Amino acid sequence: MIKTVLLVDDEPDIRTIGSMSLSRVGKLEVRTAASGAEALRMAGETIPDLILLDVMMPEMDGPATLVALRAIPALAATPVIFMTAKVLRDEVDRWLSLGAIGVIRKPFDPMKLPDEVRALVAGRA
Amino acid sequence: MKPAPLPENEQERLASLARTRLLDSVTEVTFDDFARIAAEIAGTPIALVTLIDEHRQWFKARVGIAATETPRDQAFCAHAILEDGLFEVPDARADERFHDNPLVVGEPYVRFYAGAPIEGDGKQKLGTVCVVDHVARTLTPPQREALTSLSRLISAHIELRRKSLELAELHREAVENAARLRLNTELLDLANDMILVKDFAGHILYWNQGAERAYGYTRDEALGQIAHDLLRTTYSGSRQAVVEILERDGYWEGELVRAKKDGAQLIVGSRWVLQRDDKGAPRAILELSSDITRRKEVQRMKDEFVSIVSHELRTPLTSIRGALGLLEGGVVGELPGEALELVKIARSNSDRLIRLVNDILDLEKMEAGKLELDPREISARAVIDGVVRALETLAQQAELRVRVEAPPELRLVADEDRVTQLLTNLVSNAIKFSPPNTTVTVSAERRGPRTVRLAVRDQGPGIPPDQLGKLFGKFQQVDASDQRRRGGTGLGLSISKAIAEQHGGAIGVETLPGKGALFWADLPAKAVSTMRSVAHGPRRLVLLVDARGTLSQALSPLLAEEGCVVARASDLAEAERWLDNSHPAAVIVDVDLPDSHALDIVEALSRRFTPDESPTIVLTGRLPDDDRRAAPLPVEWVLDPLDDQSIKHALRWGRRKGGVPRVLLIEDDAGFRTVMAARLRTLGVEVLEAGDAESALEAVRTTAPDLIVLDIGLPGRDGFDVVAELRQERARSTPLIVYTARDLGHEERVELSLGITRWLTKSRTDEEHFVQAVRELLSGLLPSTQP
Missing domain, CATH: 3.30.565.10 (Histidine kinase-like ATPase, C-terminal domain)
Incomplete structure (x- = not known):
């Protein structure tokens, strides 16, 4: 059962909408990070139950952030879901092969996002 | 009346007559003169130049008579053309052949007739020059002589006339052809496309202005040069492969990379047609190419654009759609009825926009053939x-x-x-x-x-x-x-x-x-199949490496049916990325790759996997003639055309499952052979022995060994011959150990390669070294023996 989510996206609007969806609709406790580096710092301080990670970010992108997260022992098992506006299947497969439990495509429906997230986490268990 | 019988060679005679083109022709002064001279010679009121057609005699020239033709069965001339010399009837009324002839009893009241035959080409008697009188009489010998001479003169004139008509015809055709050719050449030069004619070796025979403009070489510079050298042509496969297709189908179409005179690169879409001579031997290649450099560049930019648009449109749409969704869902408080109505409109339209963006991108990908299917x-x-x-x-x-x-x-x-x-x-x-x-x-x-x-x-x-x-x-x-x-x-x-x-x-x-x-x-659909599946247990990953996508199209259904997950790479770089992240059960390679040879992939695999762990490797397409490296891992070849059966077979054969491994030992020294065979048997393999090339080839064909150990020095045909022959057969991928008394040069090693190959020198190889090579090449087929 997940309670806390770390949402990582360089777009402030999407951080606002994503966190509103996850907290108001999904009743989850949400923190947001605007970059991979910030995500690493925040996740290291307080370990979330789940990390939602945007793929295309300047400097450290989603896959690179995931690899860095995995290097932190406490975060080695934290489930990570990618969010992306790109849809090429071979790319998606490659991200999944890095150990993410799923990919959520943008644009997402904010009323359904929490359910999708929970379904992916449940599917892994 | 007795009509004249037909001459024996009537068909040829009529054909010869037709060639003169005299029948029903207009009056010609020369022929009129001939008739007048005949009348003068004989001193008769009537003289004619006649031609005997199938059913009539027709008068080319006439003196003293109004008619232009008479029926053939009444014609005196029909009799005359049966004779070799002059045909003379002194008194028609007294002649049983003519006494009741309508021409005798009526107009023009013929009593005397004399006719000398006129000959056409091939000495056919076409008609006569003849004289007619209303009284019975004869000709004097000089008159006969003169009339016969006149007939020869007329014959000669007719032949001359025929030849000059033919010549005129030929001339007219030649003029027309020249005009047509000029028109064609001008049209070819008008074309923007590059049009070439080459002989089979590639020497340029024709080079249009389009080629001058595109490649930068003038016609004079290009003619006689070898096209692929002059233009530094790069083929997606090899030139040999293109030529093979051309020879087989008479047609080839594809893309080529060429260099202009100034060195700039040009991508052309090219179509080739093979012309053959009467005996069917290749004579010339007609080539029509168009410059697609710009199109390729535009395509690349478009792909890039699509990829950016895909991301850049979706990002703001995510925010819009998200904000509206939260409003509509009442997450920030219930909206008043009319406001909710408006938000719903905005939300459903943003959904539509998203669908539109997705659809356009989908279609774009599909049309570019980039849609990755996961069947x-x-x-x-x-x-x-x-x-x-x-x-x-x-x-x-x-x-x-x-x-x-x-x-x-x-x-x-x-x-x-x-x-x-x-x-x-x-x-x-x-x-x-x-x-x-x-x-x-x-x-x-x-x-x-x-x-x-x-x-x-x-x-x-x-x-x-x-x-x-x-x-x-x-x-x-x-x-x-x-x-x-x-x-x-x-x-x-x-x-x-x-x-x-x-x-x-x-x-x-x-x-x-x-x-x-x-x-x-x-x-x-899944076909009803009784074939055992290649893959056992969990689903296996099969990596298809092909640039053209034909392999995936052909094999995806089959592999899916076999329970495999299919991944596709379109070049070496992409294949390497897959291999970095996965361990496929099999790799199937189309040898026509743009950036590399199929064996480069095999080498990439050998850097990552030992022969034990190697995926089954299947190479498909044509045999590369320009790449005779030995494969560093066991491979299977399936030559074009592909069919499901041979792919399935290759996948199974390549896995080399089951049974005791078989080693074929080819060595002519019986004593040495016995010792080696005994040593090999201690490894738990079945050893087949052959003392010469013939029995070796026979053994390979009947038993399909898992490994061949070969001594080069054999009586009669030697080891080189054996390998050369095996390369033509499915044993081309069988692992091989060449075991020889002397050191081999690089060229010799290349020639002595089958599948994965080791070359060992007898004097420098101890037994352990040899056994190790056998173990390695049998790649996991040996029963496990711990040292």
Whole structure:
């Protein structure tokens, strides 16, 4: 059962909408990070139950952030879901092969996002 | 009256007559003069130049007579042409052949006749020059002589006339041909395309102005040069491969990279036609090429653009859609009725925009052939149920029933997401265009051993016949105003068509206006198969490496049926990325790769895997003649044309499963052979022995050994001959240990390669070294023996 989510996206609007969806609709406790580096710092301080990670970010992108997260022992098992506006299947497969439990495509429906997230986490268990 | 019999050679005579083109020709002064001279010679009132046609005699020239022809059976001349010399009738009334002839008893009252034959080409007697009198008489010898001379003169004139007519004809044809040729050349020069004629070795014989402009070489510079050297042509395969196709099909089409005179690179789309001589030997290659450098560049930019647009459009849409969704969902408080109405409008339109962006990008990818399919075995029924469930609300709103008719056992071999997308398009269309209280039927049925048809039937208005053809085009809806009302993007059917075709299937529609429409899609099905699956246990990853996509198209259904997951790489770099992240059970390579040779892939594999762990490697296509490196890992060759059976066989053969491994030992020294065989048997392998080339070849063909150990020095045909012959056969991929008394040079090693090959020198190789090589090359087939 997940309670806390770390949402990582360089777009402030999407951080606002994503966190509103996850907290108001999904009743989850949400923190947001605007970059991979910030995500690493925040996740290291307080370990979330789940990390939602945007793929295309300047400097450290989603896959690179995931690899860095995995290097932190406490975060080695934290489930990570990618969010992306790109849809090429071979790319998606490659991200999944890095150990993410799923990919959520943008644009997402904010009323359904929490359910999708929970379904992916449940599917892994 | 006795009509003259036909001459023996009548057919040839008539043909010769026709060649003179004299019959029914206009009056010619020369012939009139001939007739007048004849009358003068004989001192007769009548003289004629006559020609004997099939049924008549026709007068080319006449003196003292009005008629222009008479029937042949009355003609004196018909008798005259049977004779070799002059034919003379002194008194026709006293001659039983002519006494009752109408020409004798009536006009022109012939009593005396003398005719000398006129000859055409081949000495055929065409007619006569003849004289006629109304009284009985004879000619004097000088008169006879003169008339005969005149007939020879006329013959000579006719022959001359014939030849000059023929010459005139030839001249006219030549003039016309020259004009046509000039026109063709001008047309060829007018073309923007590059048009070349080359001989079979590549020497340029013709070079149009288009080629001058595009490649920068003038005609004088180009003629006689070898085209592929002058233009530094790079082939996607090899020139040899192109030539082989050309020889086989007489036609080749493809892309080439060439260099202009200034060194700049040019990509051309090229079409070649092979011309053969009368004996069928290749004579010349006609080549028509167009510069597609710019088009390729535009394509690359377009791909890049699409990729950026894909991201850049979706990001703001995510925010808009998200904000509206939260408002509509009441997450920040209930909205007043009218505000909620407006937000709903905004939200549904942003949904539409998202669909449109997705559809356009999908279609773009499909048209560029970039759609990656992931074909798996799926239940047709499950796909239909899923689509119908997802569209339940839409159907309820439209007050429609949706019925499903699909037997549960039908299985497709297809990409589930894409088939769902296709069927969703068809079913939602049917729902949108059906009146309330009607039924939409979604069905699946087998249409052949490898085809399942998905069909959607509605009871709507149907489609007017004139619209049928346009239906699957882009932005096509029968009524344009429907587009907004029905909320479609106008791309659904063209996407569905692309999906069906990408699966190697088809899509279509049948309709009766007023009675509804039936949309169908035929997709590949799981065939009923008794073949044992290649893959055992969990699903295996098979990596297909092919630039053209033909391999994946041909093999995806088969591999899916075999229970494999298929990944595709279109070049070496992409294949390497896959190998970095996965360990496929098999790698199937199309040797026609743009950036590398098939053996480069094998080398890439050998850097990552030992022979023990190596995936089964299957190389397909043609044998590369220019790459004779030894494969560093065991490989299987399947030559074009591919068929399911040989691929399956290769996958199994390549896995080399089961039984005691067999080693063929080829060595002519019986004593040494016995010692080596005994040592090999201690490894737990079956050893086959051969003392010469013939028995060795025989053994390979009958037993398909897992490893060949070869001594080069054999009596008669030696080891080189054995390897050369085996290369032509399926044993070309059998691992080989060459065991020889002397050191081998590089060239010799290349020549002595089969599959994975080791070259050992007797004096420098101890037994352990040898045994180790055997173990390695048998790659895991040996029973485990711990040292």
